[in-house]
Structures are given as C-alpha cells and as structure tokens.
Amino acid sequence: MLSIQYLREHRDEALQRLAIRNFPQPELVGKALDLDEERRHVQGELDTLLAEQNTLAKQIGQLFRDGKKDEANDLKNKSTALKESVKPLEHRLAEAQKAIREVLVQLPNTPSVRVPPGTTEDENEQVYRNEVQEPALGENARAHWDLAKQYELIDFELGNKVTGAGFPVYKGKGAKLQRALISYFLDEAAKQGYEESQPPILVNEDSGFGTGQLPDKEGQMYHMQLDDYYLVPTAEVPLTNYYRDVIVDAGNLPVKLTAYTPCFRREAGSYGKDVRGLNRLHQFDKVEIVQIQHPDRSYDTLEEMKDYVASLVESLGLPFRIMKLCGGDMSFASALTYDFEVFAGAQRKWLEVSSVSNFEAFQAQRLQLRFREGKQKPRPAHTLNGSALALPRIVAALLENNQTEKGIAIPEVLVPYTGFESIK
RNA sequence: GGAGAGAUGGCAGAGUGGUUUAAUGCGGCGGUCUUGAAAACCGUUGUGCCUUAGGGUACCGGGGGUUCGAAUCCCUCUCUCUCCGCCA
Structure with a gap:
C-alpha cells in the first residue's frame, strides 16, 4: 500500500x-x-x-x-x-x-525509476546470462516427465489419484533429491547470515493482507473456509509477517530470514502447454529468503540478494539468465523484480526458478513494519525477498540437462546431501 | 469436544463510572556521583492522526451499545491460558 x-x-x-x-x-x-x-x-x-x-x-x-x-x-x-x-x-x-x-x-506499488517501461514479458530486459551453454542433447533428449517415469522419480498419476493434478508424488531418488536440495539451499542461506525458521504454512487473513496477497490475489490461495486460514503460496508470507506491527531498531537492520515451506497455489486460470510435468504445480517446495532493510540501503541489498541467488544457480551448473522485469510484468507489490530463468534442455525452454524483489515500503505500509533511527519517528522499513530456490523447475532442468546414456548426473555440490552421484 | 479463567503501555502488574490524557515495579535512555564500573539518587521513556506555534484528539484484544463522562457497565466476536476428554 x-x-x-x-x-x-x-x-x-x-x-x-x-x-x-x-x-x-x-x-x-x-x-x-x-x-x-x-x-x-x-x-x-x-x-x-x-x-x-x-x-x-x-x-x-x-x-x-x-x-x-x-x-x-x-x-x-x-x-x-x-x-x-x-x-x-x-x-x-x-x-x-x-x-x-x-x-x-x-494502487499498485510505484516501480523504481530503474524499471524499464513495458506491458508484457517480451519487454523484460536480460541483465545477465551465465557462461554455461545450452546442452546439446540431440534427437533422443527426453523431457523431465519422461525421465521421471523412466527412473521412477516422480509419480504424477499417483498424486493425481491421492489429490489431483499438480500434486506429484516424489519417490526413491526423486524424493531424496528433493530433500537434498532443501538442505543444500538452507545451509547456503545460513552461510549468508539468514536465520532459519520453520513457519506455519497456514496463515490468517491479516498476514495475507500484509504481504499483498489479499485482497487482490484472493483466488490464487487455497482458503480453509471453516477456520478462515490460507495455505501459504510462499514462505514470504509467514516470514515477512513475523514483523507485522513491529518497530525494529535501526541497529538491527538488516533482518535476514530464511525458511523452507511447501507452497500452494491454485493457479486459477492458467491453462495451456506450460503445465506439463513439473513446470507448473499446485504444491511445490521452495526455500525463500527475506530481508528487512533501511530504505537507504535496500537497493544495494537487492543486488546482493540477486548475486547470491545467481551463485546458487551457478553452483548447480545450470545455464541461466537474469531478467529485469518491465513495469507491466511486475507483481502488484513490487518496485523492482529480477526473475531467474534456467534453460531446460529437452523442452528447450527457459523456466523461471526465482524471483527477487524489492517492495520498498509497500508491504511495510500494510504490515505497519517500521524502524527507528535514534530518536526519530518510526518510518516504514523496506522489505525484500527472493526464491533461493524453487525446486520443481530446478529439478526439471537438472534431469533434462544432465541426462546421458548412463543416467543422470547429480551436481557435485548436492552429492554430500543425496549420497549418490547419479540416477541410473 | 466439555468446564472455567482471562486479554491493560517493551515486560510484569494495579485499576469496577469522574484530576487515569492509566498507579507501581522492572527494563531502556539521559544525568549526578566515580579513575572507570556497579550501587544509589534525580530526570526521562508508547503509537497514529490534526495543527505554523502552543496544543488538540484517538488508542487499555476487535466491533457495537448505555452515559454529560467508559480501561471500568451491557451486547457481540476473536484470541489466549488452566483443567478434563481425545490424540501425533
């Protein structure tokens, strides 16, 4: 607001x-x-x-x-x-x-003056492309949903039976890979000074309003009508709401938080080709990072968060690019957003795996989240967050890009977490 | 699910209709004293809004009501705690 x-x-x-x-x-x-x-x-x-x-x-x-x-x-x-x-x-x-x-x-947030004008994603601006090349997989390249079936990593039909479309069951090495990614992401975030916590994954209406999901994205969240709670679409909601109605001493800024949660999104109205396999799910896993920062330093912090997410994706050996979203493609609450996209070699598609945003005071205004400097009046703080990272599309790209005749190679950094070097 | 108790300022805790625009204690901040610190003492210490100043006004879980006047009385909602039951 x-x-x-x-x-x-x-x-x-x-x-x-x-x-x-x-x-x-x-x-x-x-x-x-x-x-x-x-x-x-x-x-x-x-x-x-x-x-x-x-x-x-x-x-x-x-x-x-x-x-x-x-x-x-x-x-x-x-x-x-x-x-x-x-x-x-x-x-x-x-x-x-x-x-x-x-x-x-x-009123949506006022975009930063650094945001390129525009209305659609075609006008987003690529600001970085790493040096990992798009893999040359040849004719026999299989999409991740085929690989998932072949190696019995993910059972979409079973999830469909138990719940419905968009709720996959991860099995065997697929399940282990999920757990490995979550642990790896949380450990890396901790190294950057983010404090880990395990938040509730149901939130109340005040929390939904505080971070901007309510009222405008009402239909995107699962609503527990009996108790009036919402399933979190991202850990951003509970994490940022820790600081609702709080006045932080300026000396304690920045506040850095991280959490793993499953994320639930109704994805109402999104039909079409991009929903196959792991590309778009109703439930997925994500590690989120959040910062609460002094307004004078929030854009430096945004760059720092962007660089951190870049290092994470890089460490997995995936080809990726960073897009600065144009004004029309940014979310309601954001003042500047970087999207991270990895290249999935078999689909030959760029898949969004992270979104890093500065909300400036927009969320803080709704949250009554302020900071105090010396004896000055409390002022709204700036809030930022980013995915670090969302799992499904990372998994999709890893499976597709690392496929060989002999199996799927696991990135070196994950091996200590998975306990295996490849999926055969 | 049943029964009971409760929700007051950063925390603890008083206050059942009229200098309470909230006592007192702790904590925080400033000062005196001290070589320094502690202790002691003195002072100070919430948030929003309106206002050139001075000041005004609202806020005692949320909403509504009674009254000239409500933290205090009434209604209602929400939440928390205790005990019992059930249970990971």
Whole structure:
C-alpha cells in the first residue's frame, strides 16, 4: 500500500512511476488526495468538538463533587446537544478513512525509476546470462516427465489419484533429491547470515493482507473456509509477517530470514502447454529468503540478494539468465523484480526458478513494519525477498540437462546431501 | 469436544463510572556521583492522526451499545491460558 503522505508530498513522482507499469487508473491518485483533503478537514472540526466535550465532562464531574447539581445539569444539556453534532462528523470521518483505504488498496506499488517501461514479458530486459551453454542433447533428449517415469522419480498419476493434478508424488531418488536440495539451499542461506525458521504454512487473513496477497490475489490461495486460514503460496508470507506491527531498531537492520515451506497455489486460470510435468504445480517446495532493510540501503541489498541467488544457480551448473522485469510484468507489490530463468534442455525452454524483489515500503505500509533511527519517528522499513530456490523447475532442468546414456548426473555440490552421484 | 479463567503501555502488574490524557515495579535512555564500573539518587521513556506555534484528539484484544463522562457497565466476536476428554 502506498501511503497517503507519500502521495500528498510526491504526487507527480508517484504518477510518473505508476506510468512505468502502465497503470490504467492514474486518476485514483487524485481521488485519494481529494478524499484525504476532506478527511483532514473533518478531523479538524471533530477534534475541536471532542475537546469541548471533554472539557464539559470534566466540569460536570467537578460540579457534582461540589454538590452544584443545577449547574451540572445545565452543562449536561449543553453536552447532550454537542453530542448531536459530533455524531455526523464521526460518521463522515470514518467514511472518509474507509474510502481512502479502498482507493489506496487498489494502487499498485510505484516501480523504481530503474524499471524499464513495458506491458508484457517480451519487454523484460536480460541483465545477465551465465557462461554455461545450452546442452546439446540431440534427437533422443527426453523431457523431465519422461525421465521421471523412466527412473521412477516422480509419480504424477499417483498424486493425481491421492489429490489431483499438480500434486506429484516424489519417490526413491526423486524424493531424496528433493530433500537434498532443501538442505543444500538452507545451509547456503545460513552461510549468508539468514536465520532459519520453520513457519506455519497456514496463515490468517491479516498476514495475507500484509504481504499483498489479499485482497487482490484472493483466488490464487487455497482458503480453509471453516477456520478462515490460507495455505501459504510462499514462505514470504509467514516470514515477512513475523514483523507485522513491529518497530525494529535501526541497529538491527538488516533482518535476514530464511525458511523452507511447501507452497500452494491454485493457479486459477492458467491453462495451456506450460503445465506439463513439473513446470507448473499446485504444491511445490521452495526455500525463500527475506530481508528487512533501511530504505537507504535496500537497493544495494537487492543486488546482493540477486548475486547470491545467481551463485546458487551457478553452483548447480545450470545455464541461466537474469531478467529485469518491465513495469507491466511486475507483481502488484513490487518496485523492482529480477526473475531467474534456467534453460531446460529437452523442452528447450527457459523456466523461471526465482524471483527477487524489492517492495520498498509497500508491504511495510500494510504490515505497519517500521524502524527507528535514534530518536526519530518510526518510518516504514523496506522489505525484500527472493526464491533461493524453487525446486520443481530446478529439478526439471537438472534431469533434462544432465541426462546421458548412463543416467543422470547429480551436481557435485548436492552429492554430500543425496549420497549418490547419479540416477541410473 | 466439555468446564472455567482471562486479554491493560517493551515486560510484569494495579485499576469496577469522574484530576487515569492509566498507579507501581522492572527494563531502556539521559544525568549526578566515580579513575572507570556497579550501587544509589534525580530526570526521562508508547503509537497514529490534526495543527505554523502552543496544543488538540484517538488508542487499555476487535466491533457495537448505555452515559454529560467508559480501561471500568451491557451486547457481540476473536484470541489466549488452566483443567478434563481425545490424540501425533
């Protein structure tokens, strides 16, 4: 959520930045500011009346103690009359506040000025391509879903039976590989100073709102209606919400958190060719990294996180590229996002395996997540997060790219975790 | 699932209608003292909003109500704790 103060003080800047993502309703900014004008006016009047009322109540109390009943009753009548004019003002204030919030909630984050304008993914900007070449697999290359079947690593049909499409069962070395990747990613994150925790994977509505999934992505999360909880679409939600309603001392920044969770996404409305095998699932595993940082340093931190994720993908020996998303392709809450894509050799497709974003104060505003520097007033902190990494497409690329006549080679860094060097 | 208790400032904890815009203690910060530290003493210490200043206003789990006046009374919701039952 953008703050009304920011819009008031930086209206033109906000509009320019919203234009980067081709936000179709820039007039909402003006609407919010008009409502804010009204709100401040009403609050001024209301506060004056309330002050009078408070004074009267105190005087009445004093008169009663002094036994001056008649005078007290006079003032009581006066106060009763005052109350009548207070009520409508209170109503107007509440309405104005609600209306402002309704507008603000519809405004996406303002993209960083470094974000390229654009509307679709075709306008994303490649900012890095590592030196690992696309594998030359030849005619007999098999897609990961075939390999998974051949080596009995993943049973899609069984998952389909137990639950439904998009809920695979990992078996044998496939299951071990999952566990190895999770442990490896968590250990690497710990080396970078991220504090590991194991969060709940059901979250309440406040948490969903805090990180921006609610209300606009309501349909993307599984909702436990009986208890009004949501299955997490990413560990970002519980991790970031640890700090909801918290004021962090500036000396404790940055806060660095990591967690492994299964992630659940309904993927409503996503049909088509990209859903085969591991390419798009309703349940998948992911290790997430989150940082809470001082606004002055958040973009340095974003680069640091990007470099860390790059080193992780690199260590697995996969060909990958980093895309800076254009304004139109960025998520609602993001101010700048880097997507990581690995090349899956048999499908000959680039698959997104990580998304690293700076949300600036957008989430913090919703979360009431602030930091305090010395004796200054608390200010919203900046939040960032990234996948490090999402497993399924990594597994897809590893299987496809590392396939040989003799089996599938396991990257060296994973061998201590898997206990085997290849899948045969 | 059954029964009971409770939700107050960073923490502990008082407060059942009127200088409570919340006592007291601990913690934090500043100071006095000291070579330094500890102790002791003194002061200070929440958040949002409105306001040029001074100040005003709201917030005692959420929402609603009674009253001139609510942390305090009423209704309602949520959550937490204890005991019992069930159970990984």
